[in-house]
Amino acid sequence: MSSTTTTASPLRSDGSSGRTWSKVPQVTAAFWVVKVLTTGMGETTSDFFAHTLGPVPAVVGAAVVLAATLFVQARADRYRPVVYWAAVVMVSVFGTMAADVAHVALGVPYAVSAPAFALALAAIFALWRRTEGTLAVDTVRGGRREVYYWAAVMATFALGTAVGDLTAATLGWGYLPSGLLFAALIAVPALGHRVLRLPPVLAFWWAYVLTRPLGACFADWAGVSHQRGGLDLGTGPVSLVLAVVIAVAVGRLAVQAGRDARRTA
Template sequence: MQRQRAPSKVPEVTLGFWIIKIFATTLGETGGDALSMSLGLGYLLSTAIFTGVFAAAVAAQIRASRFHPLLYWIAVIATTTVGTTLADFADRSLGIGYAGGAGILSLLLLASLFTWYRVLGSVSVDTVSSTRSEVFYWITIMFSQTLGTALGDWTADSMAMGYLGSAGIFGALLLPIGAAYLWTGVSRTLLFWAAFVLTRPLGAVIGDLLDKPVNHGGFALSRYAASLVLLGLILLCIALFRQRPAGGGRGTVRAE
């Protein structure tokens, strides 16, 4: 006999999901830089502030009884802002460097996915419908967002590709993932996490392109103005794109 699983509180993966995700990751970069650089709070204090926001947002998301698009995306934005300042703190203040930071975070991401799979048997978003799976989901997202910041900085700075060139690289890497989704039978779960990781550095370098000084290859836009515009675009997309819970909102557990 099969019984119903609790309703999923994460969204179905659609084109609208990816558009909002890229806007959210770009906002994470400009918002994180606004606090740590423009306000001069530094990476460590900014990370502490954003970690508190992240913890509160994820706790509210886990306590919710059903899927709320606005609440979900607030939690995602919180992961991108703390990921931005945390990666910058590790790479720059601790002197680990972009390559070292990216390597450590890659291992943490893989360890999170491996542990999640070993404990619950799946890392598919369609199965995120219990407190334990939600905890794994948000920890994994946190590592992926932080990794994305390090990858974006590594490509733009250490590899000297610049922000625009780096955006082109990460955009190009996403194309075969989209093609594989449309025309092959490659695991949708594998493609999802690959795209989720790569959309973060794409958003990070776009955010840097918008707000970094002209002599560093950016457009020198106000971080506050850019963040407000991006927030407005996210809210507009949430209003325009109809979002449903993953897996149709409900699932089943193993027959007993």
């Protein structure tokens, strides 16, 4: 599933006299796999540090690291796999904390925060569309579009966290059944794009939102106690395993990106 009807390429023309590089990856199967892995890692890592360090130090620390990774991403001249996915991981961690803090510290029910985050995401999309004319991610090459992109990504993580916890905890469906539900739901935009000609940008963002509760529910199921319906592997070990898998996957993507860059140089 791609966010554009054209074949993705790392090098894009911006309509000016020069050419600029895309700052986001091609939307391929590898993209979706790594994206789901980062959502799971964000969920368990957020829980691990919140319980180990305490909510306030964990949130402050995550905010600082997130700001640093986004700064490096903004300074990059093109898509750099290590830089980009490091930023996604930190957005995942901080987005999880944002939803959890609203629920735990402020007492906002997930049934309230989920629609609120959905409205925030809709507002970002509306402003992005009105000012830039498109929500296609392959047009993100820096500047204002990149700001909109990362704002939308942050909102999707917060929304997905609230929705996943709403089904798993508030409604009492449990983490594994919720994960299976979102696994089924994420196939809808893919099929809609292929069979019903669903607009690719709509299909992309629809699936993108669902990757968050999908990965988080399965990661929680692996990490939480038996009493909560999980495998009781622990949030720390689950986070570590996911971090290693993500590092290997991103390393392979970085090697491939280097080869592509040499071919187009």
